[in-house]
Amino acid sequence: MNETLTTILEHRSIRKFKDMPIEADQLDLIIDAARSASTSSYLMAYSMIGVTDPKKKEQLAAISNQPYIKDNGHFVLFLADYHRHMVTASREEKQVIATNVQSTEYFMIATVDATIAAQNMALAAESLGLGICYIGSIKRDMDLVNQLFDLPEHVIPLFGLAIGHPDERQEIKPKLPKRAVYFENSYPSDEEQFTYLQQFDSETEAYYQSRSTNTRSDRWTQQVIQNLHNKRNDRLTPFVKEKKFNNR
Amino acid sequence: MNETLTTILEHRSIRKFKDMPIEADQLDLIIDAARSASTSSYLMAYSMIGVTDPKKKEQLAAISNQPYIKDNGHFVLFLADYHRHMVTASREEKQVIATNVQSTEYFMIATVDATIAAQNMALAAESLGLGICYIGSIKRDMDLVNQLFDLPEHVIPLFGLAIGHPDERQEIKPKLPKRAVYFENSYPSDEEQFTYLQQFDSETEAYYQSRSTNTRSDRWTQQVIQNLHNKRNDRLTPFVKEKKFNNR
Numbered sequence: 001m002n003e004t005l006t007t008i009l010e011h012r013s014i015r016k017f018k019d020m021p022i023e024a025d026q027l028d029l030i031i032d033a034a035r036s037a038s039t040s041s042y043l044m045a046y047s048m049i050g051v052t053d054p055k056k057k058e059q060l061a062a063i064s065n066q067p068y069i070k071d072n073g074h075f076v077l078f079l080a081d082y083h084r085h086m087v088t089a090s091r092e093e094k095q096v097i098a099t100n101v102q103s104t105e106y107f108m109i110a111t112v113d114a115t116i117a118a119q120n121m122a123l124a125a126e127s128l129g130l131g132i133c134y135i136g137s138i139k140r141d142m143d144l145v146n147q148l149f150d151l152p153e154h155v156i157p158l159f160g161l162a163i164g165h166p167d168e169r170q171e172i173k174p175k176l177p178k179r180a181v182y183f184e185n186s187y188p189s190d191e192e193q194f195t196y197l198q199q200f201d202s203e204t205e206a207y208y209q210s211r212s213t214n215t216r217s218d219r220w221t222q223q224v225i226q227n228l229h230n231k232r233n234d235r236l237t238p239f240v241k242e243k244k245f246n247n248r
Numbered sequence: 249m250n251e252t253l254t255t256i257l258e259h260r261s262i263r264k265f266k267d268m269p270i271e272a273d274q275l276d277l278i279i280d281a282a283r284s285a286s287t288s289s290y291l292m293a294y295s296m297i298g299v300t301d302p303k304k305k306e307q308l309a310a311i312s313n314q315p316y317i318k319d320n321g322h323f324v325l326f327l328a329d330y331h332r333h334m335v336t337a338s339r340e341e342k343q344v345i346a347t348n349v350q351s352t353e354y355f356m357i358a359t360v361d362a363t364i365a366a367q368n369m370a371l372a373a374e375s376l377g378l379g380i381c382y383i384g385s386i387k388r389d390m391d392l393v394n395q396l397f398d399l400p401e402h403v404i405p406l407f408g409l410a411i412g413h414p415d416e417r418q419e420i421k422p423k424l425p426k427r428a429v430y431f432e433n434s435y436p437s438d439e440e441q442f443t444y445l446q447q448f449d450s451e452t453e454a455y456y457q458s459r460s461t462n463t464r465s466d467r468w469t470q471q472v473i474q475n476l477h478n479k480r481n482d483r484l485t486p487f488v489k490e491k492k493f494n495n496r
Contacts, residue, residue, distance in 0.1 A: 001277075003251035004375030008281045008368050029249075031430050033256045035423045038370070040384045041475050042468070044424050053433045084428070085476055087441045088449075088469040097476040104485040104494060105387060106476075108359060112384075112407065115363035120256050122286070123371060127252035136288045136360075139353060149435050159360065175283045176292050180332070182279050185301045187397050193335045201336075220290070221336040227289050228333055228345040228354075237352040237496060246352060246494070248485060 007127045012172050014131025015068045017164030022073040026128055030163070033124030037117040045106070046114035047081040048121075049149055050074060051160075056148050060160070063144060064137030073130065073164025077138070077145070078118050080110035080245065082154040101154060102247040107240075114158050122161060131166035134159055139232075142239045153244045174207050176200055176220075197221055255375045260420050262379025263316045265412030270321040274376055278411070281372030285365040293354070294362035295329040296369075297397055298322060299408075304396050308408070311392060312385030321378065321412025325386070325393070326366050328358035328493065330402040349402060350495040355488075362406050373411050383408035387480075390487045401492045422455050424448055424468075445469055 022030075027050075034048060051057055054070070060077075061069035069075060082101040086094045100106065122132045136159045138145050145157045180196035201219040208218045240246050270278075275298075282296060299305055302318070308325075309317035317323060330349040334342045348354065370380045384407050386393050393405045428444035449467040456466045488494050 002375050004255045005277060005281060005372055007252045008372055009284050011284050011286065013286060028426070029253060031426055033253060035426065035429060036257050036259050036420075037367075037423075038259065038261060038380075038382050039423075040382070041472075042421070043472055043475065044429065046429070047435075048430045049435065050430060050432050056433060082476075084441055084445065085469075085472050087438050088445050089473050093473050093477070097473065100476055100479055103480060104488050105480045108387075108406065109384065111356060111359050112363050115360050116367045116382075119285075119364045119367040120371075123368075124253055124256055127250050132286075134286050134288070134364075136357065139356075149433075151435055155435065158356065172284075173290070175285075175287075178276070178279055178283065181283060181292065181294070182296045182298060184298050185304060185397075187295075187297065187399055187403065190335050193332055197332065197336050221333075224289075224291055224333050225337050225341050225345065227291065228330075228348055229341070231348055232351060232353045240352050 003127070007123055010172065011126060012170045013133040014164070014166045014168060015133055016166070016168040017068060017072040017131065017162070018167045019071070020073060020165055022130060022163060026130070027074065029128070030121045030124040034117040034121040037113070037120045039113050039116070040109045043085070043109060044113060045080060045082055045110035046117055047079045047084070047155070048117070049077040049079065051077060059144065059148055060138060063141045066135070066137060068133060068162050069135055069160065072162040076121065076161045076163065077149070078114045078158045078161065079151070080107070080114055080156050080158055082106065082110065083152045086154065098154070098244065102244055104246060104248070107246040111158060118159070118161055125163050130163055133162045135162055139236055142236060146243070156240060156243045156245055171211050174200070174203050251375070255371055258420065259374060260418045261381040262412070262414045262416060263381055264416040265316060265320040265379065265410070266415045267319070268321060268413055270378060270411060270413070274378070275322065277376070278369045278372040282365040282369040285361070285368045287361050287364070288357045291333070291357060292361060293328060293330055293358035294365055295327045295332070295403070296365070297325040297327065299325060307392065307396055308386060311389045314383070314385060316381060316410050317383055317408065320410040324369065324409045324411065325397070326362045326406050326409065327399065328355070328362055328404050328406055330354065330358065331400045334402065346402070346492065350492055352494060352496070355494040359406060366407070366409055370409060378411055379414035381410045383410055387484055390484060394491070404488060404491045404493055419459050422448070422451050
């Protein structure tokens with residue numbers, strides 16, 4: 001075991017932060033961590049916007065009614081970004097590129113690039129004693145996020161990262177056991193998976209009943225099946241396409 | 249600075265590995281690191297397949313003609329996965345879920361979940377002195393990957409991770425500077441971005457001319473513009489849809 005492994009294994013999402021900003025040199029370090037990320041074909045098809053403007057933070061928080069989007073030490077919005085690549089291209093090059101990047105493949109590449117950078121930032125922050133929470137719920141109103149930051153074509157928000165000094169300490173939430181997510185050389189049968197998931201249901205049921213706050217009667221499969229019944233936001237698909245992603 | 253930050257900031261991709269497997273207890277640690285990842289709505293919509301079968305590794309390596317896909321200590325394939333969520337669902341629930349998860353949003357969620365887990369595994373491996381390289385080029389023949397692992401509907405390969413004992417030490421590749429990827433409260437103008445990218449071009453030009461192996465005359469914008477002229481694989485978009493992702 002080493003410090004990096006401990007940081008990774010001790011992760012829990014933090015949703016309550018002390019009312020203090022993160023220090024400038026810590027901010028620089030976590031930005032450098034994000035910048036150091038692996039990237040597909042050296043494209044670095046992502047950007048970050050640090051949001052400190054209280055009005056913008058309030059509007060972001062209102063999208064999902066989650067106070068920790070505004071009440072934190074820092075908030076970073078992660079974007080898929082092929083706009084930068086066009087800034088120095090000739091007009092002819094721009095036309096070709098603007099078409100190509102609308103494929104599913106380039107959509108995946110930008111999403112993966114942004115996420116690797118984000119997880120570097122998350123772990124860097126946690127290694128400094130800060131807490132983090134990924135904010136996927138900005139997807140509930142992408143038009144508003146787009147408008148708040150006046151994003152050009154070929155740039156879409158993906159998720160946010162709330163960062164700050166933790167003002168809570170949650171238990172670590174149980175995760176799917178090794179044999180349920182990691183397979184060797186072939187994908188397992190439904191029967192095998194069923195067994196593993198039933199065992200995980202017992203584990204999560206015990207967790208929800210014994211945790212120190214917000215105890216309830218629940219288990220993993222019940223929770224995710226309920227969740228996946230949720231159609232989510234019908235505007236997301238057309239929004240992504242209007243912004244010139246995922247059209248081909 | 250701490251050990252985790254050093255691990256993150258010292259990242260370079262490794263494409264030449266010693267001919268030795270990674271130890272079983274190290275493998276367990278890096279799998280645990282992946283499993284500890286943040287996940288959207290507790291869905292854990294990803295799986296991993298560790299590939300040790302030499303025939304399968306050879307076929308994967310042949311897709312992109314990259315020997316380090318087979319010549320490494322370990323190879324892990326990362327999958328977007330909503331199949332598991334249906335294994336315990338009733339028939340009625342399955343129908344609803346099978347439709348819902350075909351949205352752009354659920355495609356993004358699974359891709360992000362898998363990538364956070366992958367980057368945890370990558371950093372865990374690097375913290376143990378191992379080297380890693382993300383393998384995006386499996387996307388050149390997803391049908392073959394799909395067939396090799398007999399993946400059910402609602403499961404697609406995203407990328408691989410080659411891991412092992414490094415048999416090379418590359419320089420760290422320059423990354424876009426802070427002001428080119430991290431903005432405050434608003435997205436920058438094209439003029440601003442143009443200036444930053446020109447400066448980065450000078451930096452990358454110097455890097456390519458001075459590095460210890462494979463020196464050449466190149467700069468970032470030239471390289472990525474050329475890259476984005478590449479249409480990539482036309483089969484990827486229909487493949488993803490046939491596997492019941494990204495249809496709505």
